[in-house]
Amino acid sequence: MHPVFWKTLTALLILCLLIQQFGGHDWPHELHKKYFAHRPEASGYDYSYSKPSRLRGWRYEWERDRNNHGLSAEQCNAAFPKLYNDIDRAVGHWADREITPETIELYDGNEAGVRVLFKDQQLRVVQTRGMFRDDFRLRIMAVLHQLHRAITSVEGIDRPIDDTEATIVVDDWPNFPNDGRELATWSFTRAAESDDHAGVWLIPDFNFWSAPPAAGAYQEMQAKARKHDAPIIDKKQKLVWRGVDWTNPEVRGALLNATMYEPWADVKKMTWSNTSDKMALEEFCRYGYVVNTEGRSWSSRLLHLLNCDSVPVSHDLAWVAHYYHLLEPDVNFIPVHRDFSDLGEKMRFFVDNPHVAQGIADSARTTFRERYTTPAATACYWRRLLRSWSSVAFKPEGYEPVGGSMSHREQGIRGITFEEFL
Numbered sequence: 001m002h003p004v005f006w007k008t009l010t011a012l013l014i015l016c017l018l019i020q021q022f023g024g025h026d027w028p029h030e031l032h033k034k035y036f037a038h039r040p041e042a043s044g045y046d047y048s049y050s051k052p053s054r055l056r057g058w059r060y061e062w063e064r065d066r067n068n069h070g071l072s073a074e075q076c077n078a079a080f081p082k083l084y085n086d087i088d089r090a091v092g093h094w095a096d097r098e099i100t101p102e103t104i105e106l107y108d109g110n111e112a113g114v115r116v117l118f119k120d121q122q123l124r125v126v127q128t129r130g131m132f133r134d135d136f137r138l139r140i141m142a143v144l145h146q147l148h149r150a151i152t153s154v155e156g157i158d159r160p161i162d163d164t165e166a167t168i169v170v171d172d173w174p175n176f177p178n179d180g181r182e183l184a185t186w187s188f189t190r191a192a193e194s195d196d197h198a199g200v201w202l203i204p205d206f207n208f209w210s211a212p213p214a215a216g217a218y219q220e221m222q223a224k225a226r227k228h229d230a231p232i233i234d235k236k237q238k239l240v241w242r243g244v245d246w247t248n249p250e251v252r253g254a255l256l257n258a259t260m261y262e263p264w265a266d267v268k269k270m271t272w273s274n275t276s277d278k279m280a281l282e283e284f285c286r287y288g289y290v291v292n293t294e295g296r297s298w299s300s301r302l303l304h305l306l307n308c309d310s311v312p313v314s315h316d317l318a319w320v321a322h323y324y325h326l327l328e329p330d331v332n333f334i335p336v337h338r339d340f341s342d343l344g345e346k347m348r349f350f351v352d353n354p355h356v357a358q359g360i361a362d363s364a365r366t367t368f369r370e371r372y373t374t375p376a377a378t379a380c381y382w383r384r385l386l387r388s389w390s391s392v393a394f395k396p397e398g399y400e401p402v403g404g405s406m407s408h409r410e411q412g413i414r415g416i417t418f419e420e421f422l
């Protein structure tokens with residue numbers, strides 16, 4: 001061949017290489033396009049998709065459906081119409097803000113958490129923190145399992161969940177940097193009055209999987225609690241509580257003070273060294289009245305108390321969990337002041353008027369353990385959360401460089417699969 005041919009070919013090849021390496025890509029712009037190109041309007045999402053409709057004539061029946069993790073989106077809406085308030089609140093909050101990869105960073109102030117990626121219906125773990133601690137590890141496992149179950153149980157029933165990415169804080173509350181940055185964290189609870197927490201997306205806590213370390217699966221705990229079902233007048237005519245006071249001396253100390261020597265109270269403080277008064281969760285259901293107390297933040301105690309068909313009593317709450325908007329004072333629980341100053345008066349009234357107490361217990365039972373705190377409702381909540389979240393969040397990067405040289409980077413899917421992680 002003529003040398004000019006080889007020279008031209010070489011020049012062309014070099015040019016190709018140069019374009020590939022330093023071509024006119026505006027990377028930030030490209031990334032931005034990738035993240036936001038497919039972002040639909042939050043309000044325009046169709047939650048009712050399912051194929052074919054399973055709704056014809058279907059009505060939620062708790063005996064049959066309570067442990068069904070695989071209700072379709074239509075069934076979820078029909079069975080639990082009031083469940084999704086806090087998701088809608090979070091969507092509203094983020095409607096005029098951007099959820100970017102930066103807003104879901106696992107902020108240093110949070111000791112325990114997990115960052116997950118959904119890609120092609122596969123749950124993947126991208127980052128964890130706190131795995132060395134038994135309690136945090138159990139919480140992370142409980143959250144991942146719930147997510148996994150919620151998704152796999154509707155395969156072939158609902159439209160698949162869009163690829164998405166999120167960060168879950170599993171400590172007792174989420175922390176935020178004090179540099180004005182707002183984070184879009186998923187968490188078990190948020191402080192009702194905190195501006196920082198307005199951007200939190202509430203998730204069902206780990207107790208909805210299992211209460212570590214000794215309790216069984218959540219549906220098993222619900223079944224155990226039901227063994228003690230009885231009319232209120234046939235239960236012990238007392239308010240029951242066990243616990244430590246150091247997690248919240250203001251509230252728990254006040255309860256101990258307000259119930260000391262009262263005939264209507266069976267309230268005992270425990271210490272780490274003396275747990276002789278410890279009671280199994282189901283034992284609380286033998287009592288007519290069960291009282292909720294906040295601890296370091298929200299108290300998962302309330303969820304277990306609602307599994308009894310007893311009368312729930314609660315002080316004014318500063319922390320919110322995903323179903324708390326369904327608590328109605330004097331309808332499905334007895335509200336008392338945070339310092340319990342009105343507890344004695346209320347207890348005397350209800351013990352003297354058992355039919356009023358029974359009405360509250362019935363309402364609590366039908367609202368919570370037979371509907372909104374069932375495993376079926378919880379799976380519906382997780383799926384709605386994923387769909388709502390992915391409708392306002394950035395579109396995740398699915399791949400990352402896993403090796404090779406700069407000019408020849410190999411791409412791998414980010415994170416590891418849930419199965420491998422376990």
Ligand SMILES: *[C@@H]1O[C@H](CO)[C@@H](O)[C@H](O)[C@H]1NC(C)=O
Nearest residue numbers: 249250251252253254255257
């Ligand atoms: C409970 O009573 C003790 C003794 O009177 C008192 O020192 C303490 O402050 C009280 N606790 C609360 C939270 O009111």
Ligand SMILES: *[C@@H]1O[C@H](CO)[C@@H](O)[C@H](O)[C@H]1NC(C)=O
Nearest residue numbers: 268269270273274275276277
């Ligand atoms: C532990 O508490 C129980 C009940 O309050 C009490 O009867 C018992 O004496 C305590 N045991 C010790 C070792 O302090």
